[in-house]
Amino acid sequence: MLFATATDWVTRLTDAHRAGRLPAELTRLRRYGLIIVDEVGYLPFEQDAANLFFQLVSSRYEHASLILTSNLPFSSWGGVFGDQAVAAAMIDRIVHHADVLTLKGASYRLRGRGIDSLPSIRTTTDETPS
Numbered sequence: 001m002l003f004a005t006a007t008d009w010v011t012r013l014t015d016a017h018r019a020g021r022l023p024a025e026l027t028r029l030r031r032y033g034l035i036i037v038d039e040v041g042y043l044p045f046e047q048d049a050a051n052l053f054f055q056l057v058s059s060r061y062e063h064a065s066l067i068l069t070s071n072l073p074f075s076s077w078g079g080v081f082g083d084q085a086v087a088a089a090m091i092d093r094i095v096h097h098a099d100v101l102t103l104k105g106a107s108y109r110l111r112g113r114g115i116d117s118l119p120s121i122r123t124t125t126d127e128t129p130s
Contacts, residue, residue, distance in 0.1 A: 002029070003036040006053065007043060013052040022052075026059040034065045041072040041080040050081040054090050061093040068094065 004012070016025035029035065035056075045053060060066045070077075074091050078084035 001034040001036065002032050003038065005039045005042075006037050006045075007039070009037055009056060010045065010049040010053055013056060014049065017052060022055070026055060029056070030059055030063050032064060034067065035060065036067045036069075038069045040068050040070040041077065042070075044079065045081050047082050050083060050086050053081070054086050057090050057093055062097070066094070 013022065013025065016022045037056075057066065072080065074087075074095075077087040077091060081087045081090070
């Protein structure tokens, strides 16, 4: 099993691609029974990064297990990956043999801290004038 954030995986794949060993790296990663990718969608991907991430997902499709965590619904992934077609193809492979779990509720990190919820992000147009 391997675990890293989505950004870490993209960095790893980018380095392999620049060194001319991306196919070998994807083959090596396929030997692991499980790869966990945390924080998908936390930061948007540039086009090259999105394509590399798609290659990781695609190389594991029907070969080995993949767990992804995200705070975004699939409908928002087009914006994360900068391309609706890439996002749709990736989601198609991810959900084909998947159990998709949606967790709702307060953050476990807030438990016991006397904080009920995190502050929401508001724009100046959301605020009421004083």
